[in-house]
Amino acid sequence: xxxxxxxxxxxxxxxxxxxxxxxxxxxxxxxxxxxxxxxxxxxxxxxxxxxxxxxxxxxxxxxxxxxxxxxxxxxxxxxxxxxxxxxxxxxxxxxxxxxxxxxxxxxxxxxxxxxxxxxxxxxxxxxxxxxxxxxxxxxxxxxxxxxxxxxxxxxxxxxxxxxxxxxxxxxxxxxxxxxxxxxx
Numbered sequence: 001x002x003x004x005x006x007x008x009x010x011x012x013x014x015x016x017x018x019x020x021x022x023x024x025x026x027x028x029x030x031x032x033x034x035x036x037x038x039x040x041x042x043x044x045x046x047x048x049x050x051x052x053x054x055x056x057x058x059x060x061x062x063x064x065x066x067x068x069x070x071x072x073x074x075x076x077x078x079x080x081x082x083x084x085x086x087x088x089x090x091x092x093x094x095x096x097x098x099x100x101x102x103x104x105x106x107x108x109x110x111x112x113x114x115x116x117x118x119x120x121x122x123x124x125x126x127x128x129x130x131x132x133x134x135x136x137x138x139x140x141x142x143x144x145x146x147x148x149x150x151x152x153x154x155x156x157x158x159x160x161x162x163x164x165x166x167x168x169x170x171x172x173x174x175x176x177x178x179x180x181x182x183x184x
Contacts, residue, residue, distance in 0.1 A: 002021035002022040002023045002024060003021060003022050004019060004020070004021055005020045005021060005022060005090050006018065006019065006020035006086065006087055006090055007019045007020075008080075008083045008087070010074045010075065010076045010077075010080055010083070010084070011074070011075050011076065011077070012051070012075070012077060016028045016074055016075075018074060018087065020087060020090055020091070022094070023035075025037070025056065027056070027071060027072060027073075027074060028071070030071040030072070032056065032058075032072070034091075034094055034096055036058055037056050037057065037058060037096055038057050038058060038059055038060040038097075039057050039060055039096070039097040039098070039099055040054060040055065040056050040057065040088070040091055040096055040097065040098045040099065041053075041054070041055040041057060041099050041101055042054050042055075042084070042088060042098055042099065042100050042101065043055075043100075043101045044081075044100070045076065045077070045078050045081050047078070051075045051076060051077060052075070052076050052081070052084065053073060053074070053075055053076075054073070054074040054076065054084060054087070054088070055070075055072060055073050055074075056072040056073075057072070058072070121171060121182060123171075123173035123175060123176060123178050123180065124178070124180055125173065125176055125178040125180075126173060126175050126176040126178065128173055128174070128175035128176065130173065130174045130175045131171045131172065131173050131174065132171065132172045132174055133169065133170075133171060134170040134171060134172050134179070135169075135170050168181040168182065168183055169181065169182050169183075
């Protein structure tokens with residue numbers, strides 16, 4: 001057993017204990033030789049996601065996903081940034097390559113006034129017009145309304161079966177991930 005250089009816990013609810021020794025690292029109960037680690041990817045803390053990620057890559061591929069369940073992934077909170085920096089500095093001193101991945105900034109362009117006039121759909125959260133249509137929840141023809149309408153107006157009321165058919169269109173913002181509905 002090597003000399004313990006670092007021993008801390010990281011994460012929100014499911015905390016992972018990380019123990020760094022001079023030749024190995026243990027994440028939760030998984031122990032890896034430092035020689036088996038090609039590089040370490042580090043995605044800094046992102047307030048919009050409420051965490052940061054450190055991924056120990058054995059093959060050199062970047063897998064800095066939000067999943068903190070992988071054996072080689074550590075998620076950390078804002079209060080743990082200093083501990084992560086200490087761990088990364090120790091890894092660098094042990095000749096492990098650390099690669100920092102910046103979070104992509106969320107671009108939130110304002111909706112030009114002409115978009116409002118033209119009824120262009122924009123996200124209510126970030127005002128982006130980069131949105132995708134997901135579907136609508138329009139109701140189908142109502143036989144009950146048609147029969148009632150026909151009985152009341154002697155045939156012309158069959159059109160009442162189409163009454164109240166306005167549904168809501170569902171949209172997804174490709175900028176911030178918000179899902180929202182519009183009337184139409």
